[in-house]
Amino acid sequence: MSNLKPLYDRVVVKPVEAEEKTAGGILIPDNAKEKPTKGEVVAVGEGKALDNGSVRAPKVKVGDIVIYGQYSGSAYKAEGIEYKIIKEDDVLAIVG
Numbered sequence: 001m002s003n004l005k006p007l008y009d010r011v012v013v014k015p016v017e018a019e020e021k022t023a024g025g026i027l028i029p030d031n032a033k034e035k036p037t038k039g040e041v042v043a044v045g046e047g048k049a050l051d052n053g054s055v056r057a058p059k060v061k062v063g064d065i066v067i068y069g070q071y072s073g074s075a076y077k078a079e080g081i082e083y084k085i086i087k088e089d090d091v092l093a094i095v096g
Contacts (some may be wrong), residue, residue: 004078009048009088011037011060013068014081037070038095039084048088058088065095 006012016038041064047055062065073086 003081004043004076006043006045006085008035008045008056009056009057010045011041011066011086011088011091012043012076013066013073013086014042015039015084016065024066038065038067040065042083060088060091060094066091067093067095 004012041060041062044058044060044062047057049055068084068086069090069092072090073084076083077087
């Protein structure tokens with residue numbers, strides 16, 4: 001994954017898989033699982049370019065667990081692992 005460097009305000013997230021069981025112990029089939037909206041940040045761009053020419057540093061860092069919009073970003077697969085490349089603005093919260 002080290003060869004993937006996001007540009008500007010982009011963030012690369014490794015999604016955390018959805019739960020396989022409900023709280024009551026019922027197994028959820030693959031086709032009924034929701035898309036992951038939580039993941040670990042694995043790479044961060046240099047920041048968002050502002051109108052005045054300066055760059056705002058990213059608020060997230062590698063290793064953060066984040067929640068992002070369900071339909072945000074683009075999928076990218078490398079070495080058999082699926083990643084999401086999203087804008088930092090699509091990050092809704094940092095967990096923890």
